[in-house]
Amino acid sequence: MAELIWGLATSHVPSIGAAMDNGKTEDPYWKPLFDGYAPAREWMAKHTPDVAIIVYNDHANAIELNMTPMFAIGTADAYKVADEGWGSRNVPPVAGAPELSEHILVSLVDEGFDMTVCQELEVDHGLTVPLSVYCPDPGDAWPCAVVPILVNVIQYPQPTAARCLALGEALGRAIRSFPKDLKVAVFGTGGMSHQLAGARAGLINEKFDRMFLETIETDPAALAALSREDYIREAGSEGIELIMWLVMRGALGPGIRRVHETYHVPASNTAAALALFENLPGGAGQPSGASPR
Amino acid sequence: MAELIWGLATSHVPSIGAAMDNGKTEDPYWKPLFDGYAPAREWMAKHTPDVAIIVYNDHANAIELNMTPMFAIGTADAYKVADEGWGSRNVPPVAGAPELSEHILVSLVDEGFDMTVCQELEVDHGLTVPLSVYCPDPGDAWPCAVVPILVNVIQYPQPTAARCLALGEALGRAIRSFPKDLKVAVFGTGGMSHQLAGARAGLINEKFDRMFLETIETDPAALAALSREDYIREAGSEGIELIMWLVMRGALGPGIRRVHETYHVPASNTAAALALFENLPGGAGQPSGASPR
Amino acid sequence: MPSSTPEVPGTYVFDVAQSNRGYALNRLCGSLKDAANRERFSADEAAYCDAYGLSPEQREAILQRDWTRMLDLGGSIFYVFKLAVLDKKSMQDLGGIFTGMTTEEFVKALNAGGRSFG
Amino acid sequence: MPSSTPEVPGTYVFDVAQSNRGYALNRLCGSLKDAANRERFSADEAAYCDAYGLSPEQREAILQRDWTRMLDLGGSIFYVFKLAVLDKKSMQDLGGIFTGMTTEEFVKALNAGGRSFG
Ligand SMILES: [Fe+3]
Ligand SMILES: [Fe+3]
Numbered sequence: 102m103a104e105l106i107w108g109l110a111t112s113h114v115p116s117i118g119a120a121m122d123n124g125k126t127e128d129p130y131w132k133p134l135f136d137g138y139a140p141a142r143e144w145m146a147k148h149t150p151d152v153a154i155i156v157y158n159d160h161a162n163a164i165e166l167n168m169t170p171m172f173a174i175g176t177a178d179a180y181k182v183a184d185e186g187w188g189s190r191n192v193p194p195v196a197g198a199p200e201l202s203e204h205i206l207v208s209l210v211d212e213g214f215d216m217t218v219c220q221e222l223e224v225d226h227g228l229t230v231p232l233s234v235y236c237p238d239p240g241d242a243w244p245c246a247v248v249p250i251l252v253n254v255i256q257y258p259q260p261t262a263a264r265c266l267a268l269g270e271a272l273g274r275a276i277r278s279f280p281k282d283l284k285v286a287v288f289g290t291g292g293m294s295h296q297l298a299g300a301r302a303g304l305i306n307e308k309f310d311r312m313f314l315e316t317i318e319t320d321p322a323a324l325a326a327l328s329r330e331d332y333i334r335e336a337g338s339e340g341i342e343l344i345m346w347l348v349m350r351g352a353l354g355p356g357i358r359r360v361h362e363t364y365h366v367p368a369s370n371t372a373a374a375l376a377l378f379e380n381l382p383g384g385a386g387q388p389s390g391a392s393p394r
Numbered sequence: 395m396a397e398l399i400w401g402l403a404t405s406h407v408p409s410i411g412a413a414m415d416n417g418k419t420e421d422p423y424w425k426p427l428f429d430g431y432a433p434a435r436e437w438m439a440k441h442t443p444d445v446a447i448i449v450y451n452d453h454a455n456a457i458e459l460n461m462t463p464m465f466a467i468g469t470a471d472a473y474k475v476a477d478e479g480w481g482s483r484n485v486p487p488v489a490g491a492p493e494l495s496e497h498i499l500v501s502l503v504d505e506g507f508d509m510t511v512c513q514e515l516e517v518d519h520g521l522t523v524p525l526s527v528y529c530p531d532p533g534d535a536w537p538c539a540v541v542p543i544l545v546n547v548i549q550y551p552q553p554t555a556a557r558c559l560a561l562g563e564a565l566g567r568a569i570r571s572f573p574k575d576l577k578v579a580v581f582g583t584g585g586m587s588h589q590l591a592g593a594r595a596g597l598i599n600e601k602f603d604r605m606f607l608e609t610i611e612t613d614p615a616a617l618a619a620l621s622r623e624d625y626i627r628e629a630g631s632e633g634i635e636l637i638m639w640l641v642m643r644g645a646l647g648p649g650i651r652r653v654h655e656t657y658h659v660p661a662s663n664t665a666a667a668l669a670l671f672e673n674l675p676g677g678a679g680q681p682s683g684a685s686p687r
Numbered sequence: 688m689p690s691s692t693p694e695v696p697g698t699y700v701f702d703v704a705q706s707n708r709g710y711a712l713n714r715l716c717g718s719l720k721d722a723a724n725r726e727r728f729s730a731d732e733a734a735y736c737d738a739y740g741l742s743p744e745q746r747e748a749i750l751q752r753d754w755t756r757m758l759d760l761g762g763s764i765f766y767v768f769k770l771a772v773l774d775k776k777s778m779q780d781l782g783g784i785f786t787g788m789t790t791e792e793f794v795k796a797l798n799a800g801g802r803s804f805g
Numbered sequence: 806m807p808s809s810t811p812e813v814p815g816t817y818v819f820d821v822a823q824s825n826r827g828y829a830l831n832r833l834c835g836s837l838k839d840a841a842n843r844e845r846f847s848a849d850e851a852a853y854c855d856a857y858g859l860s861p862e863q864r865e866a867i868l869q870r871d872w873t874r875m876l877d878l879g880g881s882i883f884y885v886f887k888l889a890v891l892d893k894k895s896m897q898d899l900g901g902i903f904t905g906m907t908t909e910e911f912v913k914a915l916n917a918g919g920r921s922f923g
Contacts, residue, residue: 161835161883166824167515170463171508176703186838186887203703208689210551213560215464215508218549220706222460255883256511257810257820258503267506278688294919297896298882300815302903303911305919330811334923338816339882367915370896454717454765459706469821479720479769496821501807513824548765550692550702571806587801590778591764593697595785596793598801623693627805631698632764660797663778 103201103279105380106148106286107360108353109141110317110346111234112373113157113290118190118230121237134373137363138234141377144360145235148379150286152198153235154205154248154272156348157227157290158255160185163219169256170217172268174209175224175249176202183223192229193239198246201279205248208275214268217251224249231290234375245286254291254342259329265344266325269351276352289349291342293364294335295371301337305372309335310364313343314376318359321350339371356381396494396572398673399441399579401642401650402434403610404527405666406450406583411483411523414530427666430656431527434670437653438528441672443579445491446528447498447541447565449641450520450583451548453478456512462549463510465561467502468517468542469495476516485522486532491539494572498541501568507561510544517542524583527668538579547584547635552622558637559618562644569645582642584635586657587628588664594630598665602628603657606636607669611652614643632664649674697804701763709761712749715739716766719773728773754784815922819881827879830867833857834884837891846891872902 117134120126126135162183164170180195209216228249236244250272253259260268269287276285293310296302313336316324325347332341362376410427413419419428455476457463473488502509521542529537543565546552553561562580569578586603589595606629609617618640625634655669692702699705706713715736718724728735736746748756752774757767764781771781783793786802796802810820817823824831833854836842846853854864866874870892875885882899889899901911904920914920 161831161881161887162838165835166513166828166831166881166884168457168461168463168466169511169513170461171503171510173461176707178707184838184840186843186890199703199707204689206703207551207691210464210553211689213506213554213557215553215557217464217510218462218546218703218706220459220462220703220710253511255819255881256824257818258500258808260503260508261506264506264508275689296816297886297900298876298903299817300904301813301920301922302900303914303920304922305915306921307918328811329808330813333811333816333818334813338813338818366918370900370915372919454713454763454769455720458717459710459713459763459766469825471825477720477722479725479772492821492825497807499821500809504807511821511824513821513828548701548763549706550700551690568807589698590768590782591758591785592699593786594695594802594804595782596796596802597804598797599803600800621693622690623695626693626698626700627695631695631700659800663782663797665801 103276103281103283103285105273105276105352106150106284107380108287108289108349108378109235110289110349110374110376111231112292112368112371113227113230114368114371114373115226115230116369117373118226118233121233122190134365134368137365138375141361141375142237144377150245151283152201152246152248153286153288154250155228155231155288155290156250156252156345157231158252158342158345160225160227162225163223169253170251171253171260172214173217173219173251174202174206175219175222176206177219177221180222180224180247180249182229183225185225190229192233193242195224195228195243196246198248201283202248204279205272205275208278209271212271214271222249227290231288250348252345252348254344257329259341259344261329262327262332262344262347263325265347266321266351269348272348273352273354287349287352289346291345292336292340293343293372293374294337294340296337297339297370299338303370304337305366306335307366307372310372310374314362314364314374317346317350317376318357318378321347353378353380396569396574396576396578398566398569398645399443399577400673401580401582401646401671402528403582403639403642403667403669404524405585405661405664406520406523407661407664407666408519408523409662410666411519411526414526415483427658427661430658431668434654434668435530437670443538444576445494445539445541446579446581447543448521448524448581448583449543449545449638450524451545451635451638453518453520455518456516462546463544464546464553465507466510466512466544467495467499468512468515469499470512470514473515473517473540473542475522476518478518483522485526486535488517488521488536489539491541494576495541497572498565498568501571502564505564507564515542520583524581543641545638545641547637550622552634552637554622555620555625555637555640556618558640559614559644562641565641566645566647580642580645582639584638585629585633586636586665586667587630587633589630590632590663592631596663597630598659599628600659600665603665603667607655607657607667610639610643610669611650611671614640646671646673699758705761709763711740712745712757712760712762713766715741715749716762716770719769725773754781817876823879827881829858830863830875830878830880831884833859833867834880834888837887843891872899
């Protein structure tokens with residue numbers, strides 16, 4: 102059976118990818134952030150998954166406003182890297198894991214999650230930057246296949262935080278029931294606090310972010326109980342991306358160990374963080390008593 | 395508050411629309427079907443809704459296989475009639491009800507239904523034929539605005555029948571909580587038994603259809619308990635469209651009255667039926683104990 | 688364990704694996720809902736096929752109008768039907784082809800109450 | 806009753822009503838992710854706007870690069886940003902504009918730990 106070995110929470114700020122693509126990671130502006138990644142990267146390099154499930158949101162690239170899925174899953178053999186309007190990132194194309202995608206899709210739909218199915222999908226910085234955070238030098242190919250899971254965080258009504266945690270719990274069950282010996286990692290991406298537009302542009306709320314970083318490990322149900330308005334007020338209109346960390350957290354069992362974390366302000370307009378959790382053996386139960394709403 | 399006045403179950407076979415568009419409703423082939431509609435049409439003409447919520451599926455027209463929503467809702471001001479490859483039907487464009495759409499959308503998402511949002515949508519025979527069944531001579535404009543709700547019935551995994559009934563129950567709650575005095579009707583479309591391809595093409599299962607026509611009134615939870623395989627085996631690969639009737643049924647309260655029904659074989663390759671239910675006052679409870687899966 | 692794709696003899700169940708397999712073929716057929724594409728297709732079918740990245744088998748099935756094979760290669764009936772319409776074929780014509788009958792025989796079976804199984 | 810669109814002073818919350826209102830504007834800006842469209846836009850901005858059915862106010866806001874007004878008229882920052890990129894503006898430039906600061910002041914505020922509220 103497949104095994105869920107770790108979960109990574111990470112910001113997916115485009116400029117983090119650009120800093121890597123343009124060799125700026127040793128610049129004074131960027132060095133503290135990338136130094137903070139180092140211990141996690143070393144640990145992950147010793148614990149390599151066959152497939153990464155990457156929970157992210159598209160940013161006006163693959164999804165247009167005519168049709169906005171709430172939750173979507175990619176089921177393709179391969180995913181092209183999107184040109185977001187300033188040229189595609191010079192990173193490898195993303196290999197899919199269509200069998201695992203189909204298994205997860207059917208499991209989730211059987212459990213009452215109304216997944217949109219993407220048979221073709223161009224992936225933007227929301228997915229490729231987390232891959233780069235995991236693997237800074239992929240060469241010609243990423244070291245793992247990918248199952249993309251997309252969440253609507255841009256258009257109200259977003260899914261509730263509780264629904265995201267419930268999706269993660271169902272995702273964990275789906276992974277654990279896949280009948281092949283695969284090692285799987287789950288990425289929850291986005292955040293932390295930031296707001297791009299309006300009079301509050303430039304908002305950073307370190308107090309909320311630190312609370313979230315702690316509580317995502319110890320009491321995800323408490324974070325699932327926060328409303329959309331709580332997230333937007335405290336973490337900013339784009340900080341609501343943090344609900345995607347709850348999908349990752351839900352997939353992990355109750356027994357997890359924090360391997361490493363780092364928090365840095367700013368990455369362009371954003372508070373950037375990384376938190377890496379090892380999924381401990383025997384942790385196949387549920388992390389919370391959240392209702393499926 | 396808005397009031398749900400009736401629910402209509404009806405096939406949406408394209409040739410039913412074509413027969414009307416081409417003045418063939420008195421031909422011997424079509425006359426029995428349209429005669430069967432007459433009493434329902436008379437009753438509906440005396441009980442006119444302001445808005446029709448039409449639950450249907452797209453047939454390779456507005457939705458392509460790159461992105462297949464499980465459940466979607468239209469939120470636009472207006473919907474163009476699709477050219478399905480043989481010219482658009484010569485019927486009026488469809489006016490939207492964006493405020494009611496948004497209210498229903500938010501209600502459903504708050505309750506944990508993962509709706510895809512369609513801000514632009516061309517509607518095909520799945521939606522326009524039921525409108526013609528309701529209103530054969532619209533003139534320049536349909537007599538009601540429309541909220542389209544789309545269900546994936548084409549690609550496995552379809553939502554389970556139980557999930558469709560649960561969606562309908564949540565839809566009923568959403569309609570009843572809309573704070574304007576509107577009369578609303580709900581259409582569940584598609585079916586009855588038919589299979590277009592494969593060695594079983596031409597399948598009709600009148601026994602199953604008659605059971606379904608009866609049980610949709612008396613015990614929808616029993617129909618919600620049937621598996622996708624049950625539907626496909628008994629009603630054919632396209633007969634699984636019948637799960638959309640359960641959305642309509644779920645929206646109605648427990649107290650309903652059958653106004654009229656008709657069943658006719660064939661409409662081209664399909665068993666065609668209509669069943670009209672008045673929603674009785676005070677029927678604001680739930681029609682079933684179905685779980686939300 | 689999740690459910691698995693329903694298996695019903697004599698019936699295509701279009702699942703994700705089929706959708707992946709038939710993706711190029713269905714995209715091509717779906718494109719024929721636009722009049723301009725229908726013209727371009729009719730003007731040079733082979734060239735049109737080349738632009739859609741079909742497998743050699745899919746290409747052959749389309750060019751030869753082998754309807755059953757299109758479905759065997761991942762076609763969805765709703766997409767494939769748009770090509771049939773271009774050829775002025777009805778769903779009854781296809782029904783006859785799928786079942787080894789003439790169109791007349793197929794229509795007669797429907798008018799007699801449809802084909803029953805099991 | 807369902808929830809309602811969060812209201813947070815100083816913050817745009819992009820909901821269905823906004824999406825409907827800004828649909829043409831966002832479609833235009835989103836189209837600029839394709840290089841060919843960027844060329845066509847730059848060659849004749851007014852004609853490009855006409856093809857997207859903008860409201861007169863939206864058209865003016867785009868032609869005048871009134872970034873705040875674009876958002877007031879239903880723009881989503883992720884769409885509008887593609888126009889900013891065409892103009893070689895960064896998200897920090899926009900941040901300055903939205904908050905009445907110079908870009909340098911805005912960047913400085915971020916480097917000092919970001920702007921805090923409440
Ligand atoms: Fe993001
Ligand atoms: Fe249909």
